[in-house]
Structures are given as C-alpha cells and as structure tokens.
Amino acid sequence: VRISELGEFGLIGRISRFLGSNPADVVVGIGDDVAVMRVSGPEYLVATCDIQVENVHFLRSSISPYQLGKKIVAINVSDIAAVGGDPTWGLVSLALPSDIEVDFVDALYRGMQEQIQGAGACIVGGNMSQIRAEVVIDLFLLGRVLPERMLLRSGAREGDAILVTGVLGDSRAGLELVLNPHLQASEKTRSNLVQRHLTPVPRLHEGQKLARTGKVTAMVDVSDGLMGDMGHICRASHVGAEIYAADLPVSSQCRETAGLAGRDPYEWALFGGEDYELLFTADPAFVHEIQNAVTGETGTSIRVIGRVVGESQGIVARLPDGREMSHSKGSAAWDHFAGR
C-alpha cells in the first residue's frame, strides 16, 4: 500500500494507533495541531511544527524569501493561537540546495525574525543541511498556555453556535491571482489578496482573548479549509455541524476574483484553506459577550456561521441556492455538484 492511498490523515491515524496511549505528562499527543505537555509551574508547555516544501507548499518564483519566512512563522503561531496559547521559542531546520544565495537565507531569517518577534517569541536554535534540489523549511515552535484557558478541538456540544474570526476565502482568491496572473483584477484587489495569501496574519491576540472569555467550547485554526477544520472539531467532539454558507464572511474582493475566475466564492470560503482564521464553538447565549470582548479590543469581526448538531447528521453546508455540500465530498466534489 502506498501512502498516497491512505492520505495524510489516514497515515496519522495509523501512526497514532501504533504509538499507543500517551504517558501521564502528555495532555495532547499525536494527531492534533499542537502537542501539550505538563511541566512544573502553572502553565502547560505547547509544541507544534510545520514543514514547508518547495513546489509543494510554495514556488520560489511566487513568494519572496522574506515573505516565506514570515509565513512559516505565522502558520505555526496560528496553531498556538488556536489553543489560546502564547508562543515563546522557535527552532528552524533548513535544507538548502548548495546554489542558494546567502541573500535568500538572510531575507528568510529577516522575515522569520520579524514575525516571531511580533508574536513575542524568538528563534533559539536549529539545524542546517544540504539538499539536492528543493528548499525545505521546518519550524518548530514552543509556547505556553494556562490549563484553565486552554482550548481544544474536543469541547463542542450540540446546540453550540459555530463562529469564525475575520473573513474566509481571501487566501484562496490570492492564490488564484498568483497562479493566474492574467486575471483582470484591480491593482488594489490583487495586491491585498496576494498579500493575504503570502503573508497571513495569525489571530494570536484574538485566540488569547477568546480563551480568556471562558465561554468558548472548542477551537481550531482554519488551515485546511473551513469544512476540513470543522471536521477536526466534529471528530474530536463527536458532533455534527450545519454551516450556513450565506452567513460566511466573504470579502467583496474575494467575490470579484471568483467572478473573474468563473468560480464560486462560497467554494473558496468553505474549502480554500490557509485562511488562518479561528473557528470555534460556544453556547449561543454568550455570542454577544464573546463578540464584544474580542472585536472591541482587537477590531477583528466575529461571525456566527452555523450550529453544532448531532454526530449522525454529519457536517453539512447549506448554500444560498438551496444546495447542500457535505464535508466528506470536499472541494473535488464542488464542480460535480455545481454541474447538476
């Protein structure tokens, strides 16, 4: 059996079973976006990593090394933000072809340094190696979180509201403009959306404020696409989800770009990925309190986009035109469904 037949999550599931149960000092082990460990002192230790591979995650022709440095830190900070934590220290593994210019490495570190300092953390170590052809960057980010504030995927309850920070689909629209530069988007739209894709802003303060409200029941960041990440909450919490697509926060620039590309902006908002917004659940009675606490202090909007339902109902998105999209069908099914 080849790993391509199992897929990433199939393989992780296999490995998890293989590694057995967690020791007592491991609060969250393999299979989650972060690992959480009990250490002495009032806070838990949090650790996450993300490997970025040239020609899989990025094209050297489309992203500057400075932007790449910022992005790899941002996506790791986002994982720590999603548990309500606080990043502290990073280690960087680099595998570089020998013909890479020193300027590339300088700019990469300038981007990483700027983004990690902005998150209140710093780079403390790493490792460097040659590789034949393609750049590989792996960032390992440590952080801390107070046990009583920590938010996991597993706390969502039937009847909870489903909420999301910011807007969805901009990153996917930016990717479209990177891949199809001939699309006639306005200069302002192009520059904003491409920036949203290449240098996402992790919702660190929002995550911490959400954790501090004490009202959030489960949280993840939107990296795999809203429906995919909703699936992480649903599986861990043993619930289903109903998403009201008409309520998804989609920008006019995303709509404009989707129109130019002949695509549906809801598809991008539901399945696009790399939004790095926070997706969370809470008792509907506390929605206003949560919105006030977070939007008041950060300016980041928070929108109710659905509700938690029973596990047997699965994960369904209701589109404005009455169609239903199921989680398991994924983005690949979109065009098929759209064609009916």
Add this chain to the structure above:
Amino acid sequence: VRISELGEFGLIGRISRFLGSNPADVVVGIGDDVAVMRVSGPEYLVATCDIQVENVHFLRSSISPYQLGKKIVAINVSDIAAVGGDPTWGLVSLALPSDIEVDFVDALYRGMQEQIQGAGACIVGGNMSQIRAEVVIDLFLLGRVLPERMLLRSGAREGDAILVTGVLGDSRAGLELVLNPHLQASEKTRSNLVQRHLTPVPRLHEGQKLARTGKVTAMVDVSDGLMGDMGHICRASHVGAEIYAADLPVSSQCRETAGLAGRDPYEWALFGGEDYELLFTADPAFVHEIQNAVTGETGTSIRVIGRVVGESQGIVARLPDGREMSHSKGSAAWDHFAGR
C-alpha cells in the same frame, strides 16, 4: 554569494549575528547543538533538532527504515546527552514522496518509537507533507536538565585533560564497508561496524553520570568528527587543544577495515564523524574519579586523549610517527600530509 562558499558554520555565524542577543530566558541560543531555556520549576528546558535528507545523510538502499528511525532519534538524544540532560518529548516532521510504501512509514516509526522509549521519552506530535523525490525527516527533541548539572562547550580551562567515551572511528569504518561492499572484512567485523554506523548508541546515561560528578568542565558529542567537535569546545572556551593520536581509542575492527581500504585508522578516528561518543574536559586530578564513576556503572570506557592548551596554540593532533595534524586543515589535508 552562494551558501556553498560560506559553509554551514559560516552561515550559522551570520544568522547568529543577524538575530541579535538572546532574551533573558534563553540560556543557550542559536549556534549550539541544543537550545536551553529558563522555565518555571527547578529544571531548564532543552531543545534540539536534526534534519536528515535522503541522498545527503542516508541512502534508502543502505539503511532500512527501521534503522533510520532509530538513528534519527539517537543523534538527537546524543545532543541532549552532551549537556547532561534527559530527553522527554519528540515531534517528527516527515516529507515523503507519494510512492512511498506504508510499510516504510511503519518501520520508520517502529525504529523511532523503540529508540525514544529506550531514552525514556515519547513522540507527542509532528507534521507530514508530500515532497517530490527525496525523503526528509526532521526530529525535534525536547528535554530537561538541572542548571547546576548542565554541561556546555564553554567551560574548558588550560591544563584540563581531554577525555572521550568508548571508541572512535568505528562509524567511519562502517560507512566504508557500506560504500565499498567488496572490501574483504570478516563477517563479524562487517556486521559490527555497519551496525555502529547505521544504529549508533547515544551515551545518554554516561552523559548524565558525567554531569553528576560535578568535575567535567566542558562537553560535546562527537558528531562532526573528533577534531571538528574539539573545535566547538575550543572556540567556546577560548582555548587550544593537543590530541595524542596514539592514545585514541581505536578498535581492532576499525584498524582491520582501514588496512583493507588502504586508509589510516587515525584519520577516521580524528575526522570520521558520527561516532556519537562524548568528548569532554576535566581537571587531570579528577580523571580517575570520573572514570570510576562512569565506567563502573555503565561499562563504558573513558580514555584521556589529550590536554587543553592556550588558545594561540590552536588545535593539533600529534600522530605516533611524529606528524602533526591541525584542526583547520581537516580531513581533506590528510592525504596531502600523508604523501610527504
């Protein structure tokens, strides 16, 4: 300027200057084999990582995935052993071509799991990605060390004895047998040396016992080759070193293999690398006490192989035939010197 002109240590030096000084909670930052951070509680947090790239660090045809899993954990455990620390948790980043068999991943994890459990630690998370052609494995290993027991590169003093655990050169001899399978070594020699190369045993208990003696002034593990790693101690401690090559612990199997390959076993012991022995310094008055404490409990021999001298004297190895090898000349200079 291309990175190949600067080399790994040139590039790390450049990055260190670039990142500026460490915040107060960072005890050891970038440029060392491990990062050490102050956390609440009596122990420091230790973190290290090592990226292994196919066709740079290993050939898939020469090492089984099980051995590869063991090795990547071993080399990270060795880094933590070298500060006298204790490994706790590991995160694994994998980049795999899509045609890799699931059996490869299973065996890799079986090897990692076995080795990390043997070190008293466990795998708590990670990340998985596709890559076009070559397998990349990056392990991040966390650990802890008591501040009063921690050993760094920087404490060596002029007049100290230089000591090493175990034997040197076996790993390099094993590599020779992997690369040149036609060499007529005995089956026992081949199997032992190849194993020493493919599945090194980190000196974890030895490192902890050495730290507990309170008599060791500086320590590193031998990963880059004895002379290279001696250089790390000398630069950090602002001292020089004189190595008595005749006293180097070289096995008869290593001598046998060097003979068959037409090479000098001292070259392999001085420059071979991947020995994963511990190289350390101590006041000569405490050598016997140290040897008794460690060898008595672990069975691992400890040999005096030189002495710490003034910084201006550099790093020199005195060979039995009277020749002198300098650190800066490196292994590349060996054949040149040997030819005179």
